[in-house]
Amino acid sequence: xxxxxxxxxxxxxxxxxxxxxxxxxxxxxxxxxxxxxxxxxxxxxxxxxxxxxxxxxxxxxxxxxxxxxxxxxxxxxxxxxxxxxxxxxxxxxxxxxxxxxxxxxxxxxxxxxxxxxxxxxxxxxxxxxxxxxxxxxxxxxxxxxxxxxxxxxxxxxxxxxxxxxxxxxxxxxxxxxxxxxxxxxxxxxxxxxxxxxxxxxxxxxxxxxxxxxxxxxxxxxxxxxxxxxxxxxxxxxxxxxxxxxxxxxxxxxxxxxxxxxxxxxxxxxxxxxxxxxxxxxxxxxxxxxxxxxxxxxxxxxxxxxxxxxxx
Amino acid sequence: xxxxxxxxxxxxxxxxxxxxxxxxxxxxxxxxxxxxxxxxxxxxxxxxxxxxxxxxxxxxxxxxxxxxxxxxxxxxxxxxxxxxxxxxxxxxxxxxxxxxxxxxxxxxxxxxxxxxxxxxxxxxxxxxxxxxxxxxxxxxxxxxxxxxxxxxxxxxxxxxxxxxxxxxxxxxxxxxxxxxxxxxxxxxxxxxxxxxxxxxxxxxxxxxxxxxxxxxxxxxxxxxxxxxxxxxxxxxxxxxxxxxxxxxxxxxxxxxxxxxxxxxxxxxxxxxxxxxxxxxxxxxxxxxxxxxxxxxxxxxxxxxxxxxxxxxxxxxxxxxxxxxxxxxxxxxxxxxxxxxxxxxxxxxxxxxxxxxx
Numbered sequence: 074x075x076x077x078x079x080x081x082x083x084x085x086x087x088x089x090x091x092x093x094x095x096x097x098x099x100x101x102x103x104x105x106x107x108x109x110x111x112x113x114x115x116x117x118x119x120x121x122x123x124x125x126x127x128x129x130x131x132x133x134x135x136x137x138x139x140x141x142x143x144x145x146x147x148x149x150x151x152x153x154x155x156x157x158x159x160x161x162x163x164x165x166x167x168x169x170x171x172x173x174x175x176x177x178x179x180x181x182x183x184x185x186x187x188x189x190x191x192x193x194x195x196x197x198x199x200x201x202x203x204x205x206x207x208x209x210x211x212x213x214x215x216x217x218x219x220x221x222x223x224x225x226x227x228x229x230x231x232x233x234x235x236x237x238x239x240x241x242x243x244x245x246x247x248x249x250x251x252x253x254x255x256x257x258x259x260x261x262x263x264x265x266x267x268x269x270x271x272x273x274x275x276x277x278x279x280x281x282x283x284x285x286x287x288x289x290x291x292x293x294x295x296x297x298x299x300x301x302x303x304x305x306x307x308x309x310x311x312x313x314x315x316x317x318x319x320x321x322x323x324x325x326x327x328x329x330x331x332x333x334x335x336x337x338x339x340x341x342x343x344x345x346x347x348x349x350x351x352x353x354x355x356x357x358x359x360x361x362x363x364x365x366x367x368x369x370x371x372x373x374x375x376x377x378x379x380x381x382x383x384x
Numbered sequence: 385x386x387x388x389x390x391x392x393x394x395x396x397x398x399x400x401x402x403x404x405x406x407x408x409x410x411x412x413x414x415x416x417x418x419x420x421x422x423x424x425x426x427x428x429x430x431x432x433x434x435x436x437x438x439x440x441x442x443x444x445x446x447x448x449x450x451x452x453x454x455x456x457x458x459x460x461x462x463x464x465x466x467x468x469x470x471x472x473x474x475x476x477x478x479x480x481x482x483x484x485x486x487x488x489x490x491x492x493x494x495x496x497x498x499x500x501x502x503x504x505x506x507x508x509x510x511x512x513x514x515x516x517x518x519x520x521x522x523x524x525x526x527x528x529x530x531x532x533x534x535x536x537x538x539x540x541x542x543x544x545x546x547x548x549x550x551x552x553x554x555x556x557x558x559x560x561x562x563x564x565x566x567x568x569x570x571x572x573x574x575x576x577x578x579x580x581x582x583x584x585x586x587x588x589x590x591x592x593x594x595x596x597x598x599x600x601x602x603x604x605x606x607x608x609x610x611x612x613x614x615x616x617x618x619x620x621x622x623x624x625x626x627x628x629x630x631x632x633x634x635x636x637x638x639x640x641x642x643x644x645x646x647x648x649x650x651x652x653x654x655x656x657x658x659x660x661x662x663x664x665x666x667x668x669x670x671x672x673x674x675x676x677x678x679x680x681x682x683x684x685x686x687x688x689x690x691x692x693x694x695x696x697x698x699x700x701x702x703x704x705x706x707x708x709x710x711x712x713x714x715x716x717x718x719x720x721x722x723x724x725x726x727x728x729x730x731x732x733x734x735x736x737x738x739x740x741x
Binding site: 158159162207210211213214215225226227228229230231235263264265278279281282283284285305306308310311313314315316317318320321322352 | 387388390391392393395396397414417418419420421422423424425426427430434437438439440441442443444445630
């Protein structure tokens with residue numbers, strides 16, 4: 074049993090890494106490294122990542138904690154998630170200012186390590202219930218012990234349902250990029266930069282947002298379509314709000330095609346879809362052919378391009 | 385207005401403003417956590433800033449908006465005393481400031497005398513001003529701020545000024561008007577946490593439980609407790625560390641109180657004290673004996689500098705044999721009366737404790 078567990082853990086660490094690399098995050102160093110923290114304590118780090126998006130001077134660094142677990146075992150210990158988060162938190166606080174980190178990876182002198190990502194895959198998917206998992210989120214509370222002097226640390230949790238959601242995103246991006254087309258994410262100004270940023274890197278903020286903006290371009294760099302991936306709840310009010318969003322964020326371009334992908338499904342959607350269609354077409358010179366609406370695939374399990382890694 | 389126009393998308397500045405000022409740290413934390421985002425050492429402001437960087441859907445935005453609107457309707461009572469060298473009428477003084485044009489852009493109503501026969505005068509007035517906005521807040525419109533305040537004469541050339549408003553910052557407006565314009569020698573005094581020692585603040589909140597309201601009200605339990613301590617380093621956003629006491633500790637504290645134990649001996653309280661934390665707010669649940677009514681009343685040292693204020697967070701009617709709680713809105717007059725009573729009792733407790741220090 075422990076052999077399987079260690080192996081599964083190692084494999085999942087690499088698989089989770091592939092997911093992040095598919096969104097152009099850069100791995101730093103190797104997998105499974107022991108790094109001495111600022112207090113000279115050795116910390117086991119699954120993987121380190123960073124990406125460069127909003128600044129010419131600094132990169133965003135992440136400590137990845139990959140967990141491959143059995144849902145049955147997990148739900149029998151309600152404090153487990155809280156423990157994982159606390160441990161990762163202390164790990165980041167200890168490693169970020171670590172001398173050994175600087176020495177091992179001098180290229181990260183401009184990388185700010187203050188964020189962590191816990192990516193959990195429950196392998197007995199038939200026993201896993203995402204709602205049950207999410208109900209744990211609110212119950213998590215942190216002790217008030219001394220925090221150290223670095224800036225506030227953010228910890229993000231991804232589990233099966235969100236991992237599959239991101240994999241669906243990856244799949245559709247790949248699919249629309251046929252014929253040498255290219256896809257870039259669109260980061261509006263006012264968020265983390267003074268001007269609009271286009272990049273193939275998916276920010277952690279986009280990863281956890283209810284919608285993602287992007288552009289499909291041809292190989293000459295011309296924008297073919299404005300693309301929205303919408304992950305929020307499905308009802309007409311949510312689409313009113315989404316429409317206002319893409320207008321105010323100056324993402325909409327009257328002369329450009331707009332493609333909206335929708336992830337969640339609703340039985341009654343087809344009843345009010347014509348109203349939603351009208352809403353967006355109106356912003357596109359009333360040109361029906363400029364608007365496209367597609368549903369996203371819901372994956373049932375990790376795709377083979379990830380699971381085949383071990384072979 | 386077209387239906388779709390009601391769903392304007394809030395830009396990051398709007399979200400940040402609302403989450404930093406119009407919700408609570410607890411709301412922000414839960415909102416973030418529900419979305420898989422955990423920030424163990426984040427203040428309300430940090431959480432607000434972080435959350436403003438994400439795109440939310442309509443349901444999320446409504447949740448934030450509802451929380452902010454709820455908080456908007458909660459009024460807090462705060463106050464201070466002015467002692468003067470010789471007897472004056474604070475209302476007359478205010479009238480003279482107004483007619484001399486010494487109150488800047490604030491609009492103050494002529495104080496109206498409320499009592500007619502009592503020895504000590506009581507006046508009511510209202511102030512109105514425009515809140516300066518750096519950028520257009522489309523999300524929650526709030527341009528004109530107005531609130532009531534009361535001038536209550538006391539013995540020995542002293543007056544009590546009580547302010548009934550949504551923001552503790554408003555107290556300083558009235559204070560400054562008097563401070564700047566009163567020509568006679570005066571001393572302004574208020575309930576200051578700095579004048580209470582660490583053990584005294586605990587005792588202060590405990591005494592409030594016992595003496596905050598009249599005998600028609602019975603203390604049931606503590607709903608919420610906030611602790612703070614000054615941050616030891618310069619690299620901090622608000623110079624303070626604070627946290628909400630965990631629910632199980634709060635229950636434990638309630639049990640200890642009801643059993644008549646010394647609050648300061650409670651392990652959690654003791655440890656917090658040792659770690660340099662002081663109580664800065666306590667929310668009490670009181671039941672009314674003569675009616676099926678209960679309130680969550682909060683006493684808090686809020687803001688920077690800390691202003692002591694009392695607010696009623698929740699009122700419930702208790703229905704039927706099964707004692708079902710039904711949320712109600714207290715009648716304004718009763719709401720004000722209760723907060724005024726509580727604040728004045730707090731004032732008395734503070735004056736006693738301040739002297740024994």
